Amino acid sequence: MANVDLQRPRGTQDILPAVTPIWHRVEAAAHRVAQSYGYREIRTPVFEHVEVFRRGVGDATDIVEKEMYEFEDRGGRRLVLRPESTAAVARALQQTSLLSEPPVRLYYIQSHFRYERPQSGRLRQHTQFGVEAWGVPGPLADAEVIALAESLLTDLGLKGLVVRLNSIGCSDCRPRYREALVTYLAGRRDELCGDCQRRLDQNPLRVLDCKVPTCQAVVADSPKPLDYLCETCQTHLAGVEGALSALGITYVRDGSLVRGLDYYTRTVFEIGYDKLGAQSTVCGGGRYDGLMEALGGKAQPAVGFGLGLERLILTLGAEGLVPPEGAAVDAYIAYLGPQLGPEAMRVAQMLRAAGQRVEMEALGRSLKAQLRRAQKLMAPYVVIIGPQELERGVAMVRNMETSAQAEVPIERLAATFAR
RNA sequence: GUGAAUGUAGCUCAGUUGGUUAGAGCACCAGGCUGUGGCCCUGGGGGUCGGGGGUUCGAGUCCCCUCAUUCACCCCA
Numbered sequence: 001m002a003n004v005d006l007q008r009p010r011g012t013q014d015i016l017p018a019v020t021p022i023w024h025r026v027e028a029a030a031h032r033v034a035q036s037y038g039y040r041e042i043r044t045p046v047f048e049h050v051e052v053f054r055r056g057v058g059d060a061t062d063i064v065e066k067e068m069y070e071f072e073d074r075g076g077r078r079l080v081l082r083p084e085s086t087a088a089v090a091r092a093l094q095q096t097s098l099l100s101e102p103p104v105r106l107y108y109i110q111s112h113f114r115y116e117r118p119q120s121g122r123l124r125q126h127t128q129f130g131v132e133a134w135g136v137p138g139p140l141a142d143a144e145v146i147a148l149a150e151s152l153l154t155d156l157g158l159k160g161l162v163v164r165l166n167s168i169g170c171s172d173c174r175p176r177y178r179e180a181l182v183t184y185l186a187g188r189r190d191e192l193c194g195d196c197q198r199r200l201d202q203n204p205l206r207v208l209d210c211k212v213p214t215c216q217a218v219v220a221d222s223p224k225p226l227d228y229l230c231e232t233c234q235t236h237l238a239g240v241e242g243a244l245s246a247l248g249i250t251y252v253r254d255g256s257l258v259r260g261l262d263y264y265t266r267t268v269f270e271i272g273y274d275k276l277g278a279q280s281t282v283c284g285g286g287r288y289d290g291l292m293e294a295l296g297g298k299a300q301p302a303v304g305f306g307l308g309l310e311r312l313i314l315t316l317g318a319e320g321l322v323p324p325e326g327a328a329v330d331a332y333i334a335y336l337g338p339q340l341g342p343e344a345m346r347v348a349q350m351l352r353a354a355g356q357r358v359e360m361e362a363l364g365r366s367l368k369a370q371l372r373r374a375q376k377l378m379a380p381y382v383v384i385i386g387p388q389e390l391e392r393g394v395a396m397v398r399n400m401e402t403s404a405q406a407e408v409p410i411e412r413l414a415a416t417f418a419r
Numbered sequence: 420g421u422g423a424a425u426g427u428a429g430c431u432c433a434g435u436u437g438g439u440u441a442g443a444g445c446a447c448c449a450g451g452c453u454g455u456g457g458c459c460c461u462g463g464g465g466g467u468c469g470g471g472g473g474u475u476c477g478a479g480u481c482c483c484c485u486c487a488u489u490c491a492c493c494c495c496a
Contacts, residue, residue, distance in 0.1 A: 007469095010487070062494055066420080084496090112496080117420075120489070121496080128496055195493070211492090260495065270496095277490080284496060308496030336454060369448080371456035386454060400456070 011116060011124025013310075022313055022322050026156065027109060030129040030307075033152045034107040037144065039131055042106045044088040050078040055294050056087025058262025060202060067114040081113035085130050086263070086288065086304060087295065093134060094297040102135025102300075109309070121279030121311045129312075131285075132304035139239025142267045142287055142303045146240075147247050149271055149283050149305055156312075157321045158273075161282065163249065165269045166257035167237040168205065169229050171290060174265075177228035178204060188218050208256040224255055236266055263288040267303065273315045282315055283307040325378075331417065332374035333360040334367060335385040344385045347395065347410060351383075354414035375400060383413065 008014060015023060031041070050070060057064050069081040082088050085108055098104050109129050116122055131148055133141045146163060153161055169177055182204050189197060193212040200207060208219055229237065244251055251269075259268045268286035276282075285305020292300040316322050331351055335344035341364070348360040359377060361370045367384070374382045384396040394407040397416070408416050 007487075067494085114495080116494075118488080119491090122494085123496090126496060130496095206494095278492080279495075281496065306496055311496055334455090366449085367454050368452085368456070373456090375456045382456085384455080388454080396455090398455075403456085405455085 009124070011118035011122075013123065013125075018325065019313075021325065022316065023309070025323075026309055026312060026316075027129075029152055029155050030107070030109060030309075033148060033155055034129075034131060036151070037105070037131075037148050039105040039107040039148075042089060042092065042108050043110065044082070044085060044092050044108070046111070047079045047081050048088055048091065050080045052087050052091050052295065053080060053083060055296070056090060056263060056291060057084060061260055061262055063114060063261065067116060069113045069115060082110070083114045084112055084261070084306065085110050085128065086132065086261075086306070087291065089130075089132055090291050090295050090297070090302075093300075094292070094295065099135055099300060103141075104134040105132070106134070107131045119279060121276055121308075121314055123310060127309040128306040129309055130304060130306045132302055134302045135300055136303070137289070137301040139236050139267075140243050142236075142240045143243030143247065143249075145285060145303050145305055146244060146251075146269055147249060149285075149307060150249055152307070153271070153282075153312075156316060158315060158319060161271050161273050161315075163244075163251035163269060163271050164254040164257050165240070165244075165251045165267070166225070166254050167229055167233055167266050168225060168258060168264060168268055168286075169233050170265050173228055173230035173233055177223065177225050180223040180228060181205070181207075184222050185218070191215075191218050203260075205258045206260075208258055219256070226255055233266055240267055259284060259286055261288075263291040263294065265289045269305070271307075273311075273318075275318050276311065276314060279311060281308075282311045327378040327380060328357070329359045329377050329379045330356040331358050331381045331383055332370070332377060332379040333358060333383050333385065334370035334374065335361060336367060336387065338364055340385050340387065340390065343390065347383060347385060347413060350414050351417055354418050356414075356417050371398075371400075381417070 034041070050068070053064055053068065059065070063083050068083050071079055073079055089106060089108065093099050093104065107130060109127065111125055111127050113125050116124055118124060129152070131145050133145055150163070168174060182200065185192065185200050185204060185207060189200065191214055192200065192207065193210065193215050196207045196210050196212070196215050199210075205225075207215060208222075208225075210216065210219070257268055257270060264286040266287045266289070269284070270281050271283035272280045273282055274280050283305055285303070287301070287303045289299070289301040291302065292298065313322075333344050333348045335341060344360055348358045351358045359379070361373070365373075371382060380400055382398045382400060384398060386396065389396055389407060393411075394409050395413060396405050397408050397413075398405045
């Protein structure tokens with residue numbers, strides 16, 4: 001503890017054996033649900049050239065401006081630990097022929113790195129399950145990814161999460177709206193909070209979801225993004241909503257929903273769980289038809305989302321959906337006296353080969369201590385290798401629940417357990 | 420990046436206006452039961468009181484700095 005350099009870096013966590021099971025469960029569900037929608041897994045490098053995110057995510061975003069872990073490698077390349085995966089996936093697609101046969105449906109489970117001020121649900125290294133549908137311009141694709149996220153949450157037993165939906169327009173109508181909003185807000189600049197006065201210059205759409213009451217009062221009379229949507233965008237939004245309704249997915253229209261990454265166009269959505277406090281957004285996504293071009297490639301429409309696994313697991317905990325720890329092993333091998341260690345080991349191997357999870361006494365402790373250990377592991381059976389039994393080629397098998405014991409010939413142990 | 424709270428054994432926490440060797444419960448180990456878990460009894464190992472500096476005869480207690488966690492903001496998953 002004394003040496004700061006030997007501590008876990010700020011905003012990171014060690015995921016210990018007691019919690020890896022819920023991670024496995026969540027990851028398994030993510031793989032299963034994504035594949036059930038025909039999505040295939042992609043894995044991209046942990047680090048990329050800085051330009052991928054500067055151009056993909058946007059130079060003016062917080063993520064790129066002040067949260068990237070940038071470094072120069074020994075060859076003088078400017079690299080960065082990926083702060084998100086969508087731009088990285090787009091980059092990967094440019095370098096393959098996958099997109100020559102759209103649609104391309106992909107998913108990933110990857111770590112992301114951002115220099116954030118840590119809080120519960122906000123880490124410097126966090127994991128996202130993400131999904132991307134490339135080469136699909138129509139609104140059904142937007143609805144599909146939202147449905148996919150919803151399926152995962154339902155699969156894990158979650159209820160009561162709220163889907164919020166909005167459209168922020170396209171390259172045609174967004175500038176018109178932005179201009180109208182800036183004109184309006186500039187006229188009432190002195191009524192806005194300090195943050196919003198800054199936002200007005202940098203990212204005026206963000207003023208819409210400011211929580212300061214005076215700002216909300218100003219926003220209440222402001223031009224609404226939906227009023228400025230061009231016909232194409234309106235039709236698209238209506239298409240998404242129609243599909244969601246057909247699927248029976250409940251959502252709320254939230255005209256103030258804005259996302260912080262520049263690449264979004266038209267559809268944006270979030271799925272949140274309000275009991276998580278300030279970090280309540282579990283899933284965020286939308287459409288990013290302009291991303292591929294921003295990265296210098298041929299234009300390709302796409303929709304997707306990122307879903308934070310740490311936050312998802314916090315939510316499962318808050319909802320009491322983390323199952324209690326089960327037995328770590330099927331059998332515990334106890335033995336008496338150091339000379340029987342090798343024989344105990346041979347028995348353990350036999351059972352493992354037969355598909356059993358087996359832990360063997362490692363410290364040569366008293367039988368009492370070995371049984372205590374077995375109990376702790378919730379091992380249903382203990383196989384006791386002792387000199388008395390070994391002479392006759394048998395082992396004592398103890399049922400830990402009933403305390404019943406029976407001698408079983410060693411060569412038949414595997415068959416006994418396999419039933 | 421802004422504002423605030425917290426930091427004592429592996430865990431949850433006591434620790435009176437600064438005053439002798441820093442405690443409890445749980446956990447762990449051993450013995451009681453010389454080869455049998457859970458209950459009980461007895462004993463034991465464990466702490467640079469987050470770290471550094473200062474005030475003082477004396478600091479877990481007071482002051483400063485620092486690190487970490489948490490909460491709100493900001494942002495986002």
